[in-house]
Amino acid sequence: MPKIGVYVCHCGENIAGAVNIEEVMNYAKTLPDVVLVKNYLFMCSDPGQDIIKQDIKEGKVDRVVVAACTPRTHEPIFRDALESAGLNRYFLEMANIRDQDSWAHWHDKSGATEKAKRLIRSAVAKVTFAEPLEDRYGDMEKSVMVIGGGVAGMFAALDLANMGLKVYLVERQPSIGGMMIKLDKTFPTMDCSACILTPKMVEVAQHPNIELINYAEVDAVKGYVGNFEITVKKKARYIDWDKCTGCGVCTQICPARVPNEYNYNMDQRRAAYIEFPQAVPKKAVIDRPNCLYFKSMEKTGKPACQICEKGIPPKGIQGCPADAIKFDDKDEYINLKVGSVIITTGYKVMDKSHFKEYSPHSKDVVTAMEFERILSATGPTEGELKRPSDGTKPKTIAMISCVGSRDERYHSYCSKVCCMYMLKHARILKEKYPDIKLYLFFIDVRTAGKDFEEFYVYTRELGVKVIRGGRVSSVDVKPNGKLRVRGFDVDLCSPVELEADMVVLATAIEPATGTEELGRLFAATCGREGFLREVHTKLYPVETASKGVFLAGCVQGPKDIPESIAQSRAAASAAAALVIPGKIKFEAIIAEVDREKCSSCGVCVPLCPYGAIKLQEYKGKEKAYIEPALCAGCGVCASACPSMAITFHGFTTEQILAQIDALAEA
Amino acid sequence: MEEGGVNVIDLTQADESFVKELEALGADELRECIQCGKCGATCPMALAGLEFFIKRIVHAANLGLRDILLEDSSVWGCQSCNRCVEICPMDIKPYEVIQAIRRAAMKVESCPANTYEGLRNLYRFGHAVYPKGYEERRKKVGLPDKPPTVISNDEMRKKFQEILRNTILEEIAPFPLD
Amino acid sequence: MKKIGFFLGCNIPFNRPDIEYSARYLLNELGYEIVELEGASCCPAFGTMPSLDLVGWAAASAWNLTIAEEKGVDIITGCGSCYGSLNEARYHMEKHPEIKEQVNKILAKVDKEYKGTTKVWNFINFLYEDVGLDTLKAKIKNNLNGIKCAVQTGCHNLWPSRAYPTNEDNTFFPTRLREICESIGGVAPHYSTITDCCGMGALRSTASEKSLALFKKKLDVIKQEIDPDIAVTGCSSCLLQFDAGQALLIEQKKLDYKIPALHIAQLAAIAMGADPEKATAMASIPLNGVITKIKGGN
Numbered sequence A: 001m002p003k004i005g006v007y008v009c010h011c012g013e014n015i016a017g018a019v020n021i022e023e024v025m026n027y028a029k030t031l032p033d034v035v036l037v038k039n040y041l042f043m044c045s046d047p048g049q050d051i052i053k054q055d056i057k058e059g060k061v062d063r064v065v066v067a068a069c070t071p072r073t074h075e076p077i078f079r080d081a082l083e084s085a086g087l088n089r090y091f092l093e094m095a096n097i098r099d100q101d102s103w104a105h106w107h108d109k110s111g112a113t114e115k116a117k118r119l120i121r122s123a124v125a126k127v128t129f130a131e132p133l134e135d136r137y138g139d140m141e142k143s144v145m146v147i148g149g150g151v152a153g154m155f156a157a158l159d160l161a162n163m164g165l166k167v168y169l170v171e172r173q174p175s176i177g178g179m180m181i182k183l184d185k186t187f188p189t190m191d192c193s194a195c196i197l198t199p200k201m202v203e204v205a206q207h208p209n210i211e212l213i214n215y216a217e218v219d220a221v222k223g224y225v226g227n228f229e230i231t232v233k234k235k236a237r238y239i240d241w242d243k244c245t246g247c248g249v250c251t252q253i254c255p256a257r258v259p260n261e262y263n264y265n266m267d268q269r270r271a272a273y274i275e276f277p278q279a280v281p282k283k284a285v286i287d288r289p290n291c292l293y294f295k296s297m298e299k300t301g302k303p304a305c306q307i308c309e310k311g312i313p314p315k316g317i318q319g320c321p322a323d324a325i326k327f328d329d330k331d332e333y334i335n336l337k338v339g340s341v342i343i344t345t346g347y348k349v350m351d352k353s354h355f356k357e358y359s360p361h362s363k364d365v366v367t368a369m370e371f372e373r374i375l376s377a378t379g380p381t382e383g384e385l386k387r388p389s390d391g392t393k394p395k396t397i398a399m400i401s402c403v404g405s406r407d408e409r410y411h412s413y414c415s416k417v418c419c420m421y422m423l424k425h426a427r428i429l430k431e432k433y434p435d436i437k438l439y440l441f442f443i444d445v446r447t448a449g450k451d452f453e454e455f456y457v458y459t460r461e462l463g464v465k466v467i468r469g470g471r472v473s474s475v476d477v478k479p480n481g482k483l484r485v486r487g488f489d490v491d492l493c494s495p496v497e498l499e500a501d502m503v504v505l506a507t508a509i510e511p512a513t514g515t516e517e518l519g520r521l522f523a524a525t526c527g528r529e530g531f532l533r534e535v536h537t538k539l540y541p542v543e544t545a546s547k548g549v550f551l552a553g554c555v556q557g558p559k560d561i562p563e564s565i566a567q568s569r570a571a572a573s574a575a576a577a578l579v580i581p582g583k584i585k586f587e588a589i590i591a592e593v594d595r596e597k598c599s600s601c602g603v604c605v606p607l608c609p610y611g612a613i614k615l616q617e618y619k620g621k622e623k624a625y626i627e628p629a630l631c632a633g634c635g636v637c638a639s640a641c642p643s644m645a646i647t648f649h650g651f652t653t654e655q656i657l658a659q660i661d662a663l664a665e666a
Numbered sequence B: 001m002e003e004g005g006v007n008v009i010d011l012t013q014a015d016e017s018f019v020k021e022l023e024a025l026g027a028d029e030l031r032e033c034i035q036c037g038k039c040g041a042t043c044p045m046a047l048a049g050l051e052f053f054i055k056r057i058v059h060a061a062n063l064g065l066r067d068i069l070l071e072d073s074s075v076w077g078c079q080s081c082n083r084c085v086e087i088c089p090m091d092i093k094p095y096e097v098i099q100a101i102r103r104a105a106m107k108v109e110s111c112p113a114n115t116y117e118g119l120r121n122l123y124r125f126g127h128a129v130y131p132k133g134y135e136e137r138r139k140k141v142g143l144p145d146k147p148p149t150v151i152s153n154d155e156m157r158k159k160f161q162e163i164l165r166n167t168i169l170e171e172i173a174p175f176p177l178d
Numbered sequence C: 001m002k003k004i005g006f007f008l009g010c011n012i013p014f015n016r017p018d019i020e021y022s023a024r025y026l027l028n029e030l031g032y033e034i035v036e037l038e039g040a041s042c043c044p045a046f047g048t049m050p051s052l053d054l055v056g057w058a059a060a061s062a063w064n065l066t067i068a069e070e071k072g073v074d075i076i077t078g079c080g081s082c083y084g085s086l087n088e089a090r091y092h093m094e095k096h097p098e099i100k101e102q103v104n105k106i107l108a109k110v111d112k113e114y115k116g117t118t119k120v121w122n123f124i125n126f127l128y129e130d131v132g133l134d135t136l137k138a139k140i141k142n143n144l145n146g147i148k149c150a151v152q153t154g155c156h157n158l159w160p161s162r163a164y165p166t167n168e169d170n171t172f173f174p175t176r177l178r179e180i181c182e183s184i185g186g187v188a189p190h191y192s193t194i195t196d197c198c199g200m201g202a203l204r205s206t207a208s209e210k211s212l213a214l215f216k217k218k219l220d221v222i223k224q225e226i227d228p229d230i231a232v233t234g235c236s237s238c239l240l241q242f243d244a245g246q247a248l249l250i251e252q253k254k255l256d257y258k259i260p261a262l263h264i265a266q267l268a269a270i271a272m273g274a275d276p277e278k279a280t281a282m283a284s285i286p287l288n289g290v291i292t293k294i295k296g297g298n
């Protein structure tokens, strides 16, 4: 006969405020096999736990029910308490009389008390049939893959590498650097983005523990935490990177001109190109769809151009001096084993075409990211402020916030960084061109952050005009090419309008292309808006739904550089804490197949969301086998098995039925 | 404005049930307005200088300022242009708020007199706009005196009236429906 | 011959029958057989049933739509409010089957049923899509001879776009009416307040002076930016403002220039050879100059 102890927690007033503790305790005493019932203000506190430990040590109880809050956060604590008192940690059951009871029925005290009784009755019924279970350990691969080489990915990689771990940094583009390298100056400190990031990019490339895999994407994932087997596809570069010295000859002689996506198509690059001047690694690639060699080979079977390789001899122009051009290059697939993964694939910005009320057909209406490139010394105008339509210097610029953000038709969230970068743009311009007229249209000015409000006030002092409550209604092109901007000024309590030479739209930050697909490869889920989701906003902010897979930076949601770096270093530390011990603990709450009972029907195999089940030969027949390390303890298979061959430890059929009976009892 | 100062609006005197009433009358997304101001600068009511225009109206409605809104005639100046519906980032369909307020006002007969004229014409003649002397104008361009609408077809006109009698007009119309 | 149901509304048959005359001439000339929608009523106008109740509005609109349904034709209307009211009612019934159900209960009392099979056109989209600019061009009798047109598409012809079966690529940068004017020989530049409201409608009845002041601002921009020979509207209400409203401004000495105005059905009818006398019979701002120019272009 088990000896069950029931411990009722007040959770301060959280439970006691709605549940009559004494009544519940008296009731619990009447339940079968319950030998003692106690209560305490905070069961999870040290003295609270001590009460339980004492009773176990004195041999009074050998099964424990804690009627308190959620097992999601508190079960591990009480399990540890049981274990330290010498009892198997799985002889514990929690009755959640707070989240599921007192909080939900705060205004119905007698109802809440009745419900607490039932919940406790059900927990007691379940713990009666508890079996002792053991946690198990597996080996851990001591390496980490970081996917996405923006500022978040780079810092995570550096921290891990400095701890002595092997790091694979996979980046989709030819160069690392991400969005930050495209920025001109950065708020709040106004450092030049390239100046502070380039040294870090070089450090990443030169670190002996970091293997940089550029122009590559994750293709397939097998395995599980501790032992991920990842196939990475390295896209054909058509240039041998072992030979390429980054001299840039090919990028100047190639005759095929293409819009330059790095500068948002505001200028052109060649088919043979280096992504941008400070690229790391500084290597060229050939963009196959636009290369004349490939185009002509596909059409006629004869090469129309090989200039990058051979030069133009009659004109005395030489081709690649390093003999690096490699038209027969192929995509390459490599397999890597890592213990953990950090996803830092960042964001993209919306383009202007969606916003028809803002005259997107005008060249002088640009997105803020395009504007960053216009301001940047490496941008299409080499940092000179010019109107895209005619190259003249704008005298009046209007900037519009929340374009596509806080907008039910696109993204209901706030993109968080736009208010600040609009002020930053204003400040850069005003410091350089004091006479320029700037009108910033905000819905609200959101400057929550260290030194941000000071930044705002300083920008206002520079003479920048701020219009609030003023989501712009329309931008119209006048026959003289100027733009009429119309908005509402809540402070003037009036509609306002102005004539601008340029309009800058702070378009929304959205998840990078392919975020959801990448997440799916790792069984990491995305939220409604398509950003990767953390397990718990407060308690587990860098872990994904998939064990051993972490996230950081804008892939989780819009944020600025300081936050991206803070989160990336947190993710690095979480990944290191997992990988460094070299062992991985697997919870005992998993499913197991009784192969004698298994009828080989195989229904469970496709049902498992974690791919943990496969058919394996057993006594000459294919029987289901569940890989313990992969099983996440969801229980789907156990409920589906028609032969009742799957035991779900911790939630056996016997336990569940006893619980249901107890709940259904009048 | 009262003499000697502004007319301070006492927010605690507002009528919360007004919001619910408007929601039931078709403005079901009213509360989602974040007062971004986007509808405020191209709404013809705002540009024409009416005391209340869409942004202000939505805000006042959300505060429950029933009396202020029903006493003011601004909502009747809405052009039904739907520009606000087209651009509202919260997609609350602001014009539906105007309609809801008009519907609430109609129920308590708090609307400009000319509103009734249109309704009366609609019921009597089947045409809300029914100006005198049109026969002359039509003759001038060689068209028959009466257009081939309900106005020249008594049987159809009666049927149309029957339809209207089966709508809320029956309850609300401050003129006899016979 | 293709058939089309001509929905008259109120303003066109009673105030501006010259538009009705022109529309009939134009449609015939373009090879359409006009089907009369006998017994059709007011659309209903936004200040009436729509301001009372959604079902009441939909029922009144459905009455009109069923007349066309029974004859198996689509509808064309020259009035923006009619275009808006009928299409929005259609949209609400399509989106909310329960409204359609309630409407059909009411219609059943007069042995009618609304099915939702009729499409409602305005002149702009009809000329642009059903007729086509090439056909239009091919049928010209009087080339517009380069007269400069300031076009006014009209709010109801653009928004709410969710309710309309067809529309401009960018409703804030409409080009269809411009293209139509150009296809019959005019010049129709863009101007920056092209989508601004003319002020006609509820605003005009509620706050007449403010409505006219709003309209004057728009006229001033038109005059300053493109200085046209004529204003061309896609909506009969806009035309009332552009013509009679403008005459009022002139009378009140608030305007020191004149821009004659026509509905696109009138202008296109004249281009197709309609008698200009009749086609512009009700105009308050004289059109002599424009007509002479068009005639001279032959």
Ligand SMILES: Cc1cc2nc3c(=O)[nH]c(=O)nc-3n(C[C@H](O)[C@H](O)[C@H](O)COP(=O)(O)OP(=O)(O)OC[C@H]3O[C@@H](n4cnc5c(N)ncnc54)[C@H](O)[C@@H]3O)c2cc1C
Pocket (backbone or CB within 6 Å): A147, A148, A149, A150, A151, A152, A153, A170, A171, A172, A173, A176, A177, A178, A179, A180, A183, A185, A186, A187, A188, A216, A217, A218, A344, A345, A346, A347, A348, A349, A368, A369, A372, A417, A421, A424, A509, A512, A513, A514, A518, A552, A553, A554, A555, A559, A560, A561, A562, A564
């Ligand atoms: C206009 C503008 C101005 C800004 N100004 C400032 C400022 O002044 N100060 C500030 O603090 N913040 C600023 N920000 C925010 C800042 O850009 C971000 O906080 C920061 O870049 C986030 O870094 P990240 O590494 O998370 O993402 P990213 O910079 O987007 O890096 C992600 C990387 O992952 C790669 N990648 C994407 N998908 C894959 C894939 N499937 N496989 C492999 N690699 C992939 C990308 O190529 C990229 O290199 C600004 C943002 C905008 C839009």
Ligand code: SF4
Pocket (backbone or CB within 6 Å): A239, A243, A244, A245, A246, A247, A248, A249, A250, A251, A283, A284, A319, A320, A321, A322, A323, A324, A325
């Ligand atoms: S010319 Fe050769 S070495 Fe120079 S950047 Fe191009 S591929 Fe590299």
Ligand code: SF4
Pocket (backbone or CB within 6 Å): A253, A254, A255, A256, A270, A271, A272, A286, A287, A290, A291, A292, A293, A294, A305, A306, A307, A308, A309
């Ligand atoms: S083959 Fe010609 S087009 Fe292709 S990358 Fe080389 S130079 Fe450019």
Ligand code: SF4
Pocket (backbone or CB within 6 Å): B032, B033, B034, B035, B036, B037, B038, B039, B040, B054, B055, B058, B087, B088, B089, B090, B091, B092, B094
């Ligand atoms: S546009 Fe929409 S959200 Fe913005 S103020 Fe108007 S009604 Fe509110």
Ligand code: SF4
Pocket (backbone or CB within 6 Å): B042, B043, B044, B045, B046, B053, B054, B077, B078, B079, B080, B081, B082, B083, B084, B085, B094, B095, B098
């Ligand atoms: S529909 Fe009414 S409220 Fe909306 S923009 Fe037009 S006039 Fe203003």
